Amino acid sequence: MEQRYRKRWWQHYLALLSCSVLPLLVFSFVLAAFWEQSAILQAHHSLRDQAESRRDLLDLFFSEHLAQLATIVSCSTLPELDSERNLNKILSGLRSNSQAFLALATLGADGTLHAAAGPPELTGPKEFDAQTAWLNAAIAQGQGVSDLHTGPAGVAYCLLAIRVPHADKPGALVAALSLDSFEPLVQKAWTGNLGDAYLVNLDQRLQTRPRFGGGLLEQPVSLSGTSSALTPAPAPSEATKTMQRLGRNGEILRVAAPLRQASWHLMLTQNTEEVLAPLLQRLFWLRVLVLLAASLLAFAAVYATNILINRIITADRESAACADMLLQGNKMIALSKVAAGIAHEVNNPLAAIAEKAGWLKDLLAEEDIAASPNFAEFSESVDKIEHHVTRARNIILNLLGFARRMEPTRELFDIPTLLDETIGFLDNESRYAGIRIVKAFAAGLPQITSDRSQIQQVVLNLLNNAIDAIGRDGTITVTTRGDQDMVAIDIADTGKGIAPADLNNIFQPFFTTKAVGKGTGLGLSISHGIIEKLGGKLTVQSKVGQGTVFTLLLPKQ
Amino acid sequence: MEPLRVLFVDDEDDFRETIVKRLKARKIQAEGAGSGAKALEILKDMDFDVIVLDVKMPDMDGLETLRHIKAMKPEVEVIMLTGHASVEFGLKGMQLGAFDYVMKPAPLNELLETINQAYAKKRGLNH
Numbered sequence: 001m002e003q004r005y006r007k008r009w010w011q012h013y014l015a016l017l018s019c020s021v022l023p024l025l026v027f028s029f030v031l032a033a034f035w036e037q038s039a040i041l042q043a044h045h046s047l048r049d050q051a052e053s054r055r056d057l058l059d060l061f062f063s064e065h066l067a068q069l070a071t072i073v074s075c076s077t078l079p080e081l082d083s084e085r086n087l088n089k090i091l092s093g094l095r096s097n098s099q100a101f102l103a104l105a106t107l108g109a110d111g112t113l114h115a116a117a118g119p120p121e122l123t124g125p126k127e128f129d130a131q132t133a134w135l136n137a138a139i140a141q142g143q144g145v146s147d148l149h150t151g152p153a154g155v156a157y158c159l160l161a162i163r164v165p166h167a168d169k170p171g172a173l174v175a176a177l178s179l180d181s182f183e184p185l186v187q188k189a190w191t192g193n194l195g196d197a198y199l200v201n202l203d204q205r206l207q208t209r210p211r212f213g214g215g216l217l218e219q220p221v222s223l224s225g226t227s228s229a230l231t232p233a234p235a236p237s238e239a240t241k242t243m244q245r246l247g248r249n250g251e252i253l254r255v256a257a258p259l260r261q262a263s264w265h266l267m268l269t270q271n272t273e274e275v276l277a278p279l280l281q282r283l284f285w286l287r288v289l290v291l292l293a294a295s296l297l298a299f300a301a302v303y304a305t306n307i308l309i310n311r312i313i314t315a316d317r318e319s320a321a322c323a324d325m326l327l328q329g330n331k332m333i334a335l336s337k338v339a340a341g342i343a344h345e346v347n348n349p350l351a352a353i354a355e356k357a358g359w360l361k362d363l364l365a366e367e368d369i370a371a372s373p374n375f376a377e378f379s380e381s382v383d384k385i386e387h388h389v390t391r392a393r394n395i396i397l398n399l400l401g402f403a404r405r406m407e408p409t410r411e412l413f414d415i416p417t418l419l420d421e422t423i424g425f426l427d428n429e430s431r432y433a434g435i436r437i438v439k440a441f442a443a444g445l446p447q448i449t450s451d452r453s454q455i456q457q458v459v460l461n462l463l464n465n466a467i468d469a470i471g472r473d474g475t476i477t478v479t480t481r482g483d484q485d486m487v488a489i490d491i492a493d494t495g496k497g498i499a500p501a502d503l504n505n506i507f508q509p510f511f512t513t514k515a516v517g518k519g520t521g522l523g524l525s526i527s528h529g530i531i532e533k534l535g536g537k538l539t540v541q542s543k544v545g546q547g548t549v550f551t552l553l554l555p556k557q
Numbered sequence: 558m559e560p561l562r563v564l565f566v567d568d569e570d571d572f573r574e575t576i577v578k579r580l581k582a583r584k585i586q587a588e589g590a591g592s593g594a595k596a597l598e599i600l601k602d603m604d605f606d607v608i609v610l611d612v613k614m615p616d617m618d619g620l621e622t623l624r625h626i627k628a629m630k631p632e633v634e635v636i637m638l639t640g641h642a643s644v645e646f647g648l649k650g651m652q653l654g655a656f657d658y659v660m661k662p663a664p665l666n667e668l669l670e671t672i673n674q675a676y677a678k679k680r681g682l683n684h
Contacts, residue, residue, distance in 0.1 A: 344613060348569045351662035355575035358665050362582050393662060 009309050016301040021294045028290040032283050036276060040253070043275040047255045051268040054189045054197070055257035061182055062160070062261035065100060065175070066143050069162040073173050081106045081164060081173060087117035100181030102157055109169035111135055121152045122176050131159065139163050139172050145262035148179060148207045148217060156180075156216055158207075158262070179216075183208045186266065194271035199264045207264055220267070317512075343396045350389055350396075357385040413452045415480055415487055415554075416441045422459045423478065426467065434473040437463075445482045448556050450534050455554070458527040458538070462491045462550050465523065469495025469548060489552040497544040506540065560586045561676050562604065566596040566622065567611040567638065579665055585672075593617030597625050605633055607675045609668070611661075612639045612646040620650060627654045634675035638663075 072090055073081070080086050087104050094101045103118025111132045116123035128135065131146060138144025138161035146159035156179035164171040186208045189197035198220060199207035205217045214220040251272040256265045273280075360382045369375055423437050430437055466476045474494040481488040498506065505511040507528040524538075531538040535555045542548040563585055567573040573589045580587035588603070590596035594617055596608070608626060612619035623635055637650035637658040647658030656675040659668055 347661055348572065352569055352572040352575065354662045355572055355579065355665070359575050359579050362579055366582075389662065 005309055005313060008312065009305055012308055013301055013305045016305060017298060020297045020301060024290060024294055024297065028286060032286065035279060035283065039276055039279045040251070040272055043270060043272070044253050044255070047253055047268050047270050048257075050189060050191070051255040051257040051266055054186070054268070055259055055266045058182060058185055058199075058266060059259055059261050061185060062145055062259070065098075065177060066145075066160055066162060066261065068094065069160055069173055069175055070143070073162050073164055078164070078166065082114045084115040084117060087115050091117040094175075098181070100177050102155065102176040102178050104176075105174045106164065106171060107135065107174055108171045109136075109139065109166070114171065118176065119151075119153075119155075122155070122157065128174070134159075135161060135172060135174070139170050147201045147205070147264075150216060179208065187211075189266075189268055191270065192274050194274045196267075196269045198267055199259075200267055201264055346392070346396060350392055354386065354389045357382050357389065361386075410449050411452055412447050412449050414447050415445055415482075415489065418452060418456055419459065419478055419480070419489070422456050422463065425460065426463055430467055430476070433467060433470070435467055435470055436475045438475060438477045440477060440479040442480050442482060445480055445487060446484070446556055448487055448554055450536075450554060451530075454530050454534065455552075458530055458552065459489065459491070461523045461527050462552070465550075466491055466493035466495065466548070469493050469497075471495070485556050487554050487556065489554070490549055491552070492547060492549040494547045497546055498540070498542040498548055499544055503540065503542060507538070560584060561672070562586045562588075562606045563672060564588050564590060564596060564599065564603075564605040564608045566590045566593065566608065566614075566619075568592060568614045569611075576665070576668075583669070593619070593622030593625070596622060597629070600626065600629060600633075604630070606679055607656075607672050608633055608635045609659075609672070610635055610637055610650075610655075612637055612650065620646060620653065623650055623653050623655060632679065634679050636668075636671055636675055 076086075076090075087106065091101060091104045094104075103116065103122040105116040105118075105123050105128070106114040107128060108114055111128055113123075113128060121127075134144065134146050138146075142163045144161045146161070148156055148158050150156045157176040158179070160175045160177050161172045164173050186197050186199055189195075190211050191197075196211040198210035200220065201207055204219050206214050206220055207216075209216060210220055253270045253272055253275070255268045257268070258265050360378075363369070364375070364379055364382065369378070372378070419439065419441070423439070426437070463476065463478075470476070470493050476494075477490070477492045479490040479492070481490070502511075502513060506524050508525060511525070528538050531552060531554075537551075537553040539551045539553070540548065541551075563580055565573055565576055565580070565587060567576075567589075568591055570591065573591065577587045577589040588599060588605070590599055593610075593614060596610075600608075610619045610622055610626075614622075619637060623637070626633060626635060631654075634656040635650070635654070637647045637655045638661050639647040639658050647655075647660075650658060656678065657671050659671055
């Protein structure tokens with residue numbers, strides 16, 4: 001393929017790729033990103049729903065236990081609540097239902113301990129000293145849940161308080177609620193292998209043990225670095241969500257749901273990698289499929305581009321051939337016009353000369369010029385004039401016969417005469433190229449009836465090809481053979497020959513081994529067509545390096 | 558027998574005059590006309606048996622002259638004289654009623670032969 005076609009090939013190929021493979025890749029990339037985004041969004045939503053329902057469960061847990069305390073307060077008199085013996089009785093009653101309650105205590109408005117039941121390390125007089133602020137807030141609100149405490153024995157608990165209406169100043173019934181009683185409720189929300197759930201207070205201190213990183217009352221690892229402090233529940237049932245990117249482990253989805261009964265937040269986290277794992281697997285196969293499709297398209301584009309470029313090459317050849325033919329046709333038209341003009345212009349003086357010579361001849365036959373000593377000279381000269389007028393007339397007839405391009409006609413003619421005439425056209429050209437044209441005509445060849453000028457055109461074309469094939473210095477042998485029905489003309493050259501692969505194609509239209517624009521690839525195909533139409537045959541034999549023989553078989557009729 | 562009367566129409570003076578001379582030398586009563594118009598003018602006053610008409614002439618060409626002649630004197634036989642390139646004109650002339658056509662330059666014998674054939678045809682019609 002030529003350089004310019006190679007360039008066009010790449011142009012078309014890249015254009016095809018950019019409108020097939022490129023959109024496919026962009027589309028699948030965007031689709032994958034979209035899927036990923038929506039999967040994360042969905043995971044986030046479900047995590048939020050989960051957090052909210054789990055939060056509601058915890059709220060229920062705390063409000064149930066507060067309600068138990070409230071029942072005790074409303075069913076007891078003040079002295080009863082202040083009685084240690086009575087509190088012990090109540091505590092054992094509570095503990096027979098639920099191991100959640102660890103201790104009970106009655107406190108005054110200023111935090112003074114009135115009575116206590118349960119392990120002394122939880123209910124010692126000093127245990128409540130640090131809680132005054134919380135206690136006062138709880139008394140003011142009627143009830144409250146404190147942050148987590150760890151007792152000396154490693155027991156973790158939180159405090160529940162219910163206001164006790166004193167005559168002068170209200171006090172509080174306080175119960176210690178063990179961490180073990182509500183921690184499983186939180187830990188049940190650990191999902192998958194990487195999901196985590198825990199409670200934090202407003203200072204971001206852990207109120208339950210998380211799955212990964214951080215002990216009780218410490219800051220959870222997954223929250224370290226976040227400066228934003230948590231705020232108490234702004235509105236019931238609201239859950240806020242945030243997302244955080246953590247290095248190479250992918251993104252962490254985190255949802256914080258504020259509790260209503262305690263000033264805590266339930267935190268649920270989920271690793272996006274785990275959420276996306278099934279999707280990522282599907283995306284992997286999608287990518288494999290897209291790559292397969294893309295490479296298929298790339299191959300198909302190669303195929304399509306090849307077809308396209310071949311069409312372009314053929315079209316280029318054809319248009320070059322058409323231009324050539326047009327040029328040739330125009331030349332022929334111009335030539336025949338010029339020839340007709342010359343013929344007419346030359347004919348008139350020729351006719352006058354012929355008549356004058358004829359008149360002279362008439363006169364010579366009369367009178368007594370015959371007696372003139374120069375009579376023989378006169379007579380011979382007149383004859384010569386007539387002879388040369390006839391010769392000039394024949395030249396003009398030949399010229400017209402060649403220039404005339406008419407519909408196929410049928411006339412009786414002599415093959416050797418036609419060959420002589422045609423070879424005569426190429427005398428100069430062949431002599432200039434050092435090519436000898438040898439005539440080997442069989443004697444007694446019958447005349448044939450056919451289209452003389454078309455056969456002449458074919459012979460001329462074959463002779464021209466032979467001259468082209470030889471280039472310089474060689475021999476063209478024109479042989480005629482014949483029998484009763486057929487006449488054969490062999491035109492053999494000593495040129496470079498035709499490769500066996502090309503030999504099958506040489507009669508195909510537009511087949512040429514010459515450069516584009518140099519040869520149309522039409523000559524032999526037209527010749528072949530003409531001879532077939534006239535009922536003859538055009539065949540070829542060739543040996544590379546030795547030469548080529550074209551054989552023209554023509555029927556006598 | 559009356560002599561054969563021929564009108565020879567051709568714009569080429571030397572050619573026409575020589576032909577006329579040679580025809581006269583052969584005992585033919587020949588006249589020449591240098592154009593189609595001149596030929597029609599002569600034809601008004603004189604009768605001819607055969608008219609030889611060149612196809613290519615300036616002003617009025619052979620075919621047009623032929624039409625006028627056939628309109629004026631349909632009994633006259635006309636022979637068209639054509640160049641090789643204008644054989645079609647000769648054929649067309651025959652469609653318009655010409656007797657035959659002869660290619661120029663033709664030997665006088667050939668022309669004479671055709672003239673005689675045309676004359677024979679005309680006489681055959683008259684008698």
